[in-house]
Amino acid sequence: MNAKVELQWVTVCSASDLLPNLGVCARVGNKQVAIFKIAEQGKTSLYAIDNHDPFSDANVLSRGIVGDLKGRNVVASPIYKHHFDLATGECLEDDVKIPVYQVRENGGQVELFLG
Amino acid sequence: MVGQKFLAQLAESDQAAAFEVTTFCEEPRPAYDRVYLSAYFSGKTAEDLSLVPPGFFESNNINLRLNDKAVNIDRAAKKVITANGESLPYDKLVLATGSYPFVPPIPGKDRPECLVYRTIEDLEAIKATAAKSRVGVVVGGGLLGLEAAKALKDLGLETHVVEFAPRLMAVQVDEGGGKLLRSMIEEMGVKVHTGKNTQKIEDGTNTTLKMCFADGSELETDLILFSAGIRPRDELAKIAGIAMGERGGITVNNFCQTSDPDIFAIGECALWNGRIFGLVAPGYQMAQVAVDAITGKLESEFKGADMSTKLKLMGVDVASIGDAHGTTKGAQSYSFVDEVNKVYKKIVVSNDNKYLLGAVLVGEAENYGTLLQMMLNNIELPEFPDMLILPQRDGAAAPAMGVDKLPDSAQICSCNNVTKGQLCCSVQSGVTELGALKAATKAGTSCGGCTALVGQVMNAELAKLGIEVKKDLCEHFPYSRQELYHIVRVNGIRSFEELVAKFGKGKGCDICKPTTASILASCWNDYILKTEHAGLQDTNDYFLANMQKDGTYSVVPRVPGGEITPDGLIAIGAVAKKFDLYTKITGGQRIDLFGAQVHELPLIWKELIDAGFESGHAYGKSLRTVKSCVGSTWCRYGMLDSVGMAIVLEKRYRGLRSPHKLKMAVSGCTRECAEAQSKDVGVIATEKGWNLYLCGNGGMKPRHADLFASDLDDATLIQYIDRFMMFYVKTADRLQRTSVWMDNLEGGLKYLKDVIINDSLGIGAELEAQMQHLVDTYQCEWKSTVEDAEKLKRFRHFVNSDEKDSNVVFVKERGQIRPATQEEKRIQLVAV
Ligand code: SRM
Numbered sequence: 001m002n003a004k005v006e007l008q009w010v011t012v013c014s015a016s017d018l019l020p021n022l023g024v025c026a027r028v029g030n031k032q033v034a035i036f037k038i039a040e041q042g043k044t045s046l047y048a049i050d051n052h053d054p055f056s057d058a059n060v061l062s063r064g065i066v067g068d069l070k071g072r073n074v075v076a077s078p079i080y081k082h083h084f085d086l087a088t089g090e091c092l093e094d095d096v097k098i099p100v101y102q103v104r105e106n107g108g109q110v111e112l113f114l115g
Numbered sequence: 116m117v118g119q120k121f122l123a124q125l126a127e128s129d130q131a132a133a134f135e136v137t138t139f140c141e142e143p144r145p146a147y148d149r150v151y152l153s154a155y156f157s158g159k160t161a162e163d164l165s166l167v168p169p170g171f172f173e174s175n176n177i178n179l180r181l182n183d184k185a186v187n188i189d190r191a192a193k194k195v196i197t198a199n200g201e202s203l204p205y206d207k208l209v210l211a212t213g214s215y216p217f218v219p220p221i222p223g224k225d226r227p228e229c230l231v232y233r234t235i236e237d238l239e240a241i242k243a244t245a246a247k248s249r250v251g252v253v254v255g256g257g258l259l260g261l262e263a264a265k266a267l268k269d270l271g272l273e274t275h276v277v278e279f280a281p282r283l284m285a286v287q288v289d290e291g292g293g294k295l296l297r298s299m300i301e302e303m304g305v306k307v308h309t310g311k312n313t314q315k316i317e318d319g320t321n322t323t324l325k326m327c328f329a330d331g332s333e334l335e336t337d338l339i340l341f342s343a344g345i346r347p348r349d350e351l352a353k354i355a356g357i358a359m360g361e362r363g364g365i366t367v368n369n370f371c372q373t374s375d376p377d378i379f380a381i382g383e384c385a386l387w388n389g390r391i392f393g394l395v396a397p398g399y400q401m402a403q404v405a406v407d408a409i410t411g412k413l414e415s416e417f418k419g420a421d422m423s424t425k426l427k428l429m430g431v432d433v434a435s436i437g438d439a440h441g442t443t444k445g446a447q448s449y450s451f452v453d454e455v456n457k458v459y460k461k462i463v464v465s466n467d468n469k470y471l472l473g474a475v476l477v478g479e480a481e482n483y484g485t486l487l488q489m490m491l492n493n494i495e496l497p498e499f500p501d502m503l504i505l506p507q508r509d510g511a512a513a514p515a516m517g518v519d520k521l522p523d524s525a526q527i528c529s530c531n532n533v534t535k536g537q538l539c540c541s542v543q544s545g546v547t548e549l550g551a552l553k554a555a556t557k558a559g560t561s562c563g564g565c566t567a568l569v570g571q572v573m574n575a576e577l578a579k580l581g582i583e584v585k586k587d588l589c590e591h592f593p594y595s596r597q598e599l600y601h602i603v604r605v606n607g608i609r610s611f612e613e614l615v616a617k618f619g620k621g622k623g624c625d626i627c628k629p630t631t632a633s634i635l636a637s638c639w640n641d642y643i644l645k646t647e648h649a650g651l652q653d654t655n656d657y658f659l660a661n662m663q664k665d666g667t668y669s670v671v672p673r674v675p676g677g678e679i680t681p682d683g684l685i686a687i688g689a690v691a692k693k694f695d696l697y698t699k700i701t702g703g704q705r706i707d708l709f710g711a712q713v714h715e716l717p718l719i720w721k722e723l724i725d726a727g728f729e730s731g732h733a734y735g736k737s738l739r740t741v742k743s744c745v746g747s748t749w750c751r752y753g754m755l756d757s758v759g760m761a762i763v764l765e766k767r768y769r770g771l772r773s774p775h776k777l778k779m780a781v782s783g784c785t786r787e788c789a790e791a792q793s794k795d796v797g798v799i800a801t802e803k804g805w806n807l808y809l810c811g812n813g814g815m816k817p818r819h820a821d822l823f824a825s826d827l828d829d830a831t832l833i834q835y836i837d838r839f840m841m842f843y844v845k846t847a848d849r850l851q852r853t854s855v856w857m858d859n860l861e862g863g864l865k866y867l868k869d870v871i872i873n874d875s876l877g878i879g880a881e882l883e884a885q886m887q888h889l890v891d892t893y894q895c896e897w898k899s900t901v902e903d904a905e906k907l908k909r910f911r912h913f914v915n916s917d918e919k920d921s922n923v924v925f926v927k928e929r930g931q932i933r934p935a936t937q938e939e940k941r942i943q944l945v946a947v
């Protein structure tokens with residue numbers, strides 16, 4: 001069995017560790033979570049998805065290019081360039097969905113809820 | 116689904132106002148899309164799946180009765196009796212009651228962990244039960260069963276499929292296809308048990324349940340999902356004494372009328388010519404026929420429907436067309452099996468080898484649309500029908516059927532019954548985008564299987580009308596790369612934000628961002644890792660290294676001209692040894708070190724830089740190597756010092772960002788040991804100077820370079836190359852090598868000579884000055900990076916831990932590391 005992840009918000013890094021329109025990867029228990037800061041209309045929003053790219057089986061999504069396609073915020077996997085919707089984890093090219101997580105900024109810290 | 120289609124079609128008909136409509140719905144919500152039911156598990160809500168446009172019932176005055184089941188029909192009094200005891204009069208009655216999942220009468224089948232897959236409520240029950248389960252079994256390896264298996268797998272269960280027949284998808288796929296499908300599905304971790312007859316379901320020992328099979332074997336599980344076929348819901352017809360088929364189904368004629376002329380049946384509950392149609396497309400056709408019959412347009416008839424299907428099951432493309440099993444008299448077949456790439460294709464043709472009767476495609480179903488059209492429209496087969504399924508080598512184009520060959524009456528979208536003629540009409544009336552065309556005609560809006568074909572019809576029609584097919588870079592910029600380059604230069608644009616705000620829209624994507632980064636670099640040569648450019652780069656440019664398949668990177672120091680000192684070799688060897696990197700001599704005369712993890716990159720580069728090396732830009736769309744032969748210094752035939760010239764060129768153009776990578780080579784004589792004529796820029800020494808060759812390519816589609824100028828001195832050679840490269844950088848498309856660029860250049864070689872040698876555009880001096888600026892501002896990106904503490908921060912796998920990525924695992928082979936396979940990783944994990 002995998003170690004159970006706490007059912008609560010966990011602090012992973014400082015807000016200043018995130019640069020706009022770039023990702024980082026955070027480790028929580030056994031999970032690898034890719035966190036992105038997206039600049040939208042003057043403000044920024046945070047998104048968190050699994051770091052694992054199901055098509056290459058490599059933990060690399062935090063290193064993809066972010067952007068939008070047809071109005072959905074997406075990241076492109078750096079390996080075979082599949083796009084994943086940052087809000088839902090859905091792959092735009094294939095019938096595959098990766099986990100998404102809740103993320104927020106709280107007092108200058110970035111927190112994840114893995115529920 | 117079909118009932119809703121009926122209502123929608125009726126509402127659209129010109130006689131809608133003549134009817135007062137009531138619809139009964141046993142489920143708690145109006146119609147939703149069962150075809151995409153599985154999407155409910157990946158976060159789609161019941162509203163997302165709804166087939167009913169907002170306000171539909173109100174605006175069409177339809178009386179909707181949810182949670183209200185019709186239980187009887189009093190045909191004499193023409194009344195419908197509902198479960199609430201009410202009775203409602205009708206003039207015409209339409210039954211669209213669908214079907215229910217068949218559960219074989221196995222003792223134990225009624226246990227709470229035994230479920231089916233048809234409604235949203237079913238899915239809710241599956242979700243709840245799965246949450247308490249470790250193992251799940253799907254009974255039935257048909258189309259739906261496999262879809263259900265995927266759902267269980269996605270819910271995290273150890274998943275099994277139990278099938279009574281000896282193969283999967285026995286109805287659609289033949290033995291060969293079934294075998295391949297099975298191996299692909301097993302590779303994804305779903306266990307398949309065929310030829311199993313379940314006899315009973317009892318308490319399990321380690322799990323909640325246990326299935327016992329006729330052959331004595333057993334399978335432990337916590338959840339059982341029955342997907343063993345569907346049965347028409349004909350109970351109302353039965354009570355009311357309407358004619359039914361021997362094995363169920365409400366008998367209908369070509370107008371979808373039952374034995375009672377005022378009662379119609381459509382969709383999966385209807386039996387036409389002894390057949391039930393378990394797909395939406397035929398149901399939708401029946402809906403239209405029923406609307407026409409009721410509104411008095413008796414020319415429309417239901418005449419059966421094609422049951423060809425194409426789906427993606429667990430990521431595997433599977434398609435079945437027409438007579439897939441070759442049961443037509445005299446039918447012959449061709450098949451192709453590729454066990455390496457997992458592809459199975461079979462076509463069934465008529466006994467005179469002229470017409471296509473059916474096909475089975477597993478693993479790759481790209482030509483489904485073409486094959487289907489060939490069958491439906493009786494298009495004559497090419498002389499060698501096997502060409503239709505054999506893979507195309509050497510980039511040869513597949514034998515195109517060409518949408519032009521299709522008659523206007525060809526049905527392109529079977530779900531929504533849209534013909535080629537209707538699509539063309541719509542394009543002629545000014546619809547020029549795929550999205551708009553789909554909205555206007557409804558083609559491609561249901562199963563989506565016809566989308567590619569719809570696109571082809573649209574493009575062919577646009578071309579016919581003389582409308583230009585768009586060359587936009589992507590949805591964010593209505594410009595080609597060349598236009599963007601000019602925009603950036605002319606407007607002095609320095610950042611992506613500025614460019615997209617002024618000339619584009621949205622936030623950008625993985626196409627326009629790296630393209631812009633490359634343009635900014637070749638215009639202004641800013642440090643590529645500058646914070647404002649960082650998010651634009653492909654991971655290769657962001658980490659200044661090439662990403663490999665396991666997420667590690669490769670390191671390639673520059674070795675200009677392939678010349679390296681023994682100390683240099685020792686230094687590279689020492690670094691490779693220290694970091695345990697896989698080491699290989701590349702095809703470009705240098706050394707590649709593989710298996711570096713992101714946090715190791717700066718450490719490795721620090722040592723390489725200290726030993727006098729610099730970035731080889733193997734990761735960038737930029738100059739790679741200038742290959743050289745040993746030349747006149749040693750070789751008895753050498754005319755000039757090819758190594759010396761190669762080093763001059765490599766140092767001059769290193770780091771230059773371009774639309775695609777650039778390769779060069781210099782050979783010392785006409786024997787051409789450096790293979791210069793296969794490079795973007797090739798230089799060959801002659802008795803009188805240098806011959807310059809341009810626009811060659813090895814790679815995917817080899818092209819011999821063109822001889823551009825002969826017997827040049829050093830200075831002229833470099834002047835020409837400067838002008839050539841800058842002109843290419845300015846005008847080429849994204850990811851267009853010089854070879855392809857040249858093949859598309861209007862005026863070809865002659866024009867290029869005019870521009871570069873005769874300076875016909877008067878831009879020679881400008882091109883040279885721009886190149887000189889790039890040469891003067893060159894910096895080794897790795898040197899700038901290892902000196903910048905801020906930049907070094909990004910080189911770690913986790914933002915909150917110094918741990919390494921545990922998914923990166925190496926094993927040793929021939930004395931060096933290599934990435935572990937999936938299998939090896941699993942074994943290693945167990946051993947820990
Ligand atoms: C390492 C090397 C193979 C080797 O072990 O020898 C190699 C490795 C890769 N090549 Fe290559 N190519 C290598 C020499 C070549 C050559 C031979 C040469 O340069 O003399 C060719 C044919 C010549 C040519 O380019 O026309 C070659 C034609 C390609 C192509 C096809 C390009 C084309 O336009 O047809 C690609 C794909 C692409 O660039 O889109 C490619 C792509 C790649 C990529 C970048 C694939 C990828 O995206 O991961 C590989 C990167 C490995 C890495 O991380 O370093 N590689 N590749 C060679 C590196 C040479 C070097 O020192 O830089």
Ligand SMILES: Cc1cc2nc3c(=O)[nH]c(=O)nc-3n(C[C@H](O)[C@H](O)[C@H](O)COP(=O)(O)OP(=O)(O)OC[C@H]3O[C@@H](n4cnc5c(N)ncnc54)[C@H](O)[C@@H]3O)c2cc1C
Binds near residue numbers: 152
């Ligand atoms: C998971 C899944 C995936 C599928 N994928 C595909 C696919 O990819 N392609 C494809 O073509 N087909 C697919 N199908 C099949 C497709 O969904 C059916 O062909 C289609 O739903 C049939 O429509 P229908 O209107 O005849 O039946 P239904 O959609 O079942 O509608 C019948 C409705 O009538 C209600 N009803 C029944 N009796 C009464 C009564 N007495 N009183 C009131 N209401 C009643 C039922 O509750 C139901 O809501 C799939 C089906 C499932 C379950």
Ligand code: SF4
């Ligand atoms: S030939 Fe293909 S596999 Fe070999 S290095 Fe080049 S890109 Fe990679």
Ligand code: FES
Binds near residue numbers: 529559560561562
């Ligand atoms: S064929 Fe299904 S959407 Fe067109």
